[in-house]
Amino acid sequence: MSETVLEVSALHKAFRTVHAVDNVSFTLAAGGSLGIVGESGSGKTTTARIIVGLEHPDSGQVQIHNRASTSTKRSIRTDRLRRAREVQMVFQDPYLSLDPRITVGAALREPLALHFPKTDRPARVAELLDQVGLGEHLANSLPRQLSGGQRQRVAIARALAVEPAVLVLDEAVAALDVSVQAQILNLLADIRDRTNISYLFITHDLGVVRCVTDDVIVMRRGKIVESGPTTQVLANPQHPYTNLLMDSIPRPGWDPRRLSNSPSR
Amino acid sequence: MDPLNTLDIQNLRLRLPNTARPVLAGINLTIRARETVALVGESGSGKTLTARSVLRLLPPGAETEGTVRVNGEDVLAMAPDQLRRLRAGTAAMIFQDPRAAINPLRRVGDFLTEGVRLGGGIRAAEATARAERMLTAVGLTSAALRQYPGELSGGMLQRVMIAAALMGDPKLLLADEPTTALDVTTQAEVVALLGDVRDRFGTGLLFVTHDLGLAAAISDRVYVMYAGLIAETGPADELFAHPRHPYTAALLNSTPRLDSTNKRLAAIDGQPPGLQVQLSGCPFAARCLYATDLCTEQTPTQLPVANNTKHLVACHHTDKWESKVVHV
Numbered sequence: 001m002s003e004t005v006l007e008v009s010a011l012h013k014a015f016r017t018v019h020a021v022d023n024v025s026f027t028l029a030a031g032g033s034l035g036i037v038g039e040s041g042s043g044k045t046t047t048a049r050i051i052v053g054l055e056h057p058d059s060g061q062v063q064i065h066n067r068a069s070t071s072t073k074r075s076i077r078t079d080r081l082r083r084a085r086e087v088q089m090v091f092q093d094p095y096l097s098l099d100p101r102i103t104v105g106a107a108l109r110e111p112l113a114l115h116f117p118k119t120d121r122p123a124r125v126a127e128l129l130d131q132v133g134l135g136e137h138l139a140n141s142l143p144r145q146l147s148g149g150q151r152q153r154v155a156i157a158r159a160l161a162v163e164p165a166v167l168v169l170d171e172a173v174a175a176l177d178v179s180v181q182a183q184i185l186n187l188l189a190d191i192r193d194r195t196n197i198s199y200l201f202i203t204h205d206l207g208v209v210r211c212v213t214d215d216v217i218v219m220r221r222g223k224i225v226e227s228g229p230t231t232q233v234l235a236n237p238q239h240p241y242t243n244l245l246m247d248s249i250p251r252p253g254w255d256p257r258r259l260s261n262s263p264s265r
Numbered sequence: 266m267d268p269l270n271t272l273d274i275q276n277l278r279l280r281l282p283n284t285a286r287p288v289l290a291g292i293n294l295t296i297r298a299r300e301t302v303a304l305v306g307e308s309g310s311g312k313t314l315t316a317r318s319v320l321r322l323l324p325p326g327a328e329t330e331g332t333v334r335v336n337g338e339d340v341l342a343m344a345p346d347q348l349r350r351l352r353a354g355t356a357a358m359i360f361q362d363p364r365a366a367i368n369p370l371r372r373v374g375d376f377l378t379e380g381v382r383l384g385g386g387i388r389a390a391e392a393t394a395r396a397e398r399m400l401t402a403v404g405l406t407s408a409a410l411r412q413y414p415g416e417l418s419g420g421m422l423q424r425v426m427i428a429a430a431l432m433g434d435p436k437l438l439l440a441d442e443p444t445t446a447l448d449v450t451t452q453a454e455v456v457a458l459l460g461d462v463r464d465r466f467g468t469g470l471l472f473v474t475h476d477l478g479l480a481a482a483i484s485d486r487v488y489v490m491y492a493g494l495i496a497e498t499g500p501a502d503e504l505f506a507h508p509r510h511p512y513t514a515a516l517l518n519s520t521p522r523l524d525s526t527n528k529r530l531a532a533i534d535g536q537p538p539g540l541q542v543q544l545s546g547c548p549f550a551a552r553c554l555y556a557t558d559l560c561t562e563q564t565p566t567q568l569p570v571a572n573n574t575k576h577l578v579a580c581h582h583t584d585k586w587e588s589k590v591v592h593v
Binding site: 039040147148149177178179180181182183185186189204205206207208210211212234244245246247248249250251252253254256257259 | 307308419448449450451452453454456457460461475476477478479481482483501502505506515516519520521522523524525527528529530531532533534536537
């Protein structure tokens with residue numbers, strides 16, 4: 001068993017009367033890949049945002065390298081910077097996550113200037129672009145000159161700039177066309193092979209989960225309903241909700257009418 | 266022209282201002298009554314414009330050639346009042362995002378009855394009774410008539426949109442990515458409902474989607490589009506099991522599937538050509554593993570696969586490669 005990089009214990013978060021995250025605990029190994037699956041309202045995105053530090057939990061802890069980095073109070077600047085160096089996030093929509101007026105190069109230099117003031121920035125920017133399969137010449141481009149797939153590569157490069165231990169990908173391939181989605185999924189697999197980075201993959205797509213994760217958690221209404229090694233959960237789902245999710249995936253011979261009468265929904 | 270076709274698109278070409286190539290470069294597509302036809306393609310392939318051209322909902326400055334016949338009448342040549350009748354009754358469209366397609370300040374009941382009341386000849390009470398029947402048909406109750414869109418979930422709202430589409434007693438339903446914005450379990454419900462509606466009202470259904478798995482699961486026939494052309498068309502199960510166009514095969518192979526053991530996906534290198542790129546020959550040639558000089562020189566014509574006139578493919582080399590689908 002390899003070293004644990006991320007440990008989440010007994011997280012709770014409520015928005016007024018809605019219990020968005022209800023007693024969620026899990027661990028992520030260094031170099032591992034964990035998927036969180038669920039539908040809208042399952043609490044998967046709120047969990048991710050708490051881990052990154054964009055939300056504060058009502059109770060519970062997020063530990064990275066055995067160090068608690070979430071206080072229930074608002075974190076101070078050094079805490080915030082340390083967290084950003086350890087955990088980075090890639091968002092769903094590459095059309096919204098990049099500043100339209102900032103070039104690709106500048107977007108990559110910004111986290112470098114903040115976290116590693118002494119680094120040779122032009123060289124590192126070139127290295128990052130190469131790592132995500134983009135040419136160095138794109139450093140001077142604005143986001144609007146790039147395709148959706150290229151933008152998502154830039155967002156990944158920006159997240160990798162600080163060499164985080166954990167990369168949180170919140171539906172990071174959901175907005176892409178399948179042919180481009182496959183390129184990005186393969187790229188992410190390559191990066192994990194080369195570095196010791198860990199992935200937390202938030203998605204609604206069980207096909208994506210099968211491709212890129214070692215372990216999986218199924219969430220529903222804020223709670224974990226099933227968890228385990230991905231191959232095992234997908235081959236032999238125990239919870240009726242996991243079964244319903246799997247049966248909902250269209251395939252030849254699929255009969256959605258039978259499904260909508262199933263008792264587990 | 267086959268008089269049995271509810272929708273008959275022949276050689277449709279569409280050009281937009283300030284573009285280097287036509288967005289639609291000669292589309293042929295037919296749908297019969299009670300038939301579900303899926304139109305599959307990636308962003309920019311022209312699938313949405315093909316669907317919208319059936320209602321002549323075209324962007325400003327669009328120039329069209331060819332014919333689009335609904336129930337035998339050419340939509341592209343219709344007079345304004347004819348076109349209004351078509352949109353209010355004969356053909357109805359269901360859009361991807363139900364929240365963007367409904368006025369949030371009006372009640373669901375007003376939204377449902379507006380079209381038929383403006384269409385004339387029907388009294389308010391009659392229209393409301395019809396709205397109630399349609400809401401029941403889509404699995405909602407008449408209580409929804411008094412509700413505002415904001416009070417309904419995305420799945421319920423998409424049911425309202427389907428009810429609205431049925432109000433004018435259409436012969437043809439056009440559904441443009443109707444489940445893309447929905448959760449998977451809700452998607453299954455809406456797809457089941459569309460199937461019910463088709464059986465019950467005998468409509469033809471054009472289902473536009475980027476999801477080849479969904480297309481294969483729900484449709485009788487599939488059209489695969491790439492850069493404004495139909496790359497391949499055929500019966501859903503055949504096309505899914507034995508794709509004869511390299512693009513169809515590549516799409517299938519790049520989809521992360523549950524019933525496979527491959528961790529690595531067969532991605533298609535590059536990206537679809539933009540509208541500012543002049544195309545010569547086969548539009549897929551630049552990304553195709555089997556492309557030769559012939560492919561960049563000559564646009565392939567649609568030919569039957571093994572003399573099966575239902576399965577057509579536009580590829581110069583379709584008999585020279587073995588269709589390798591990595592699933593199962």
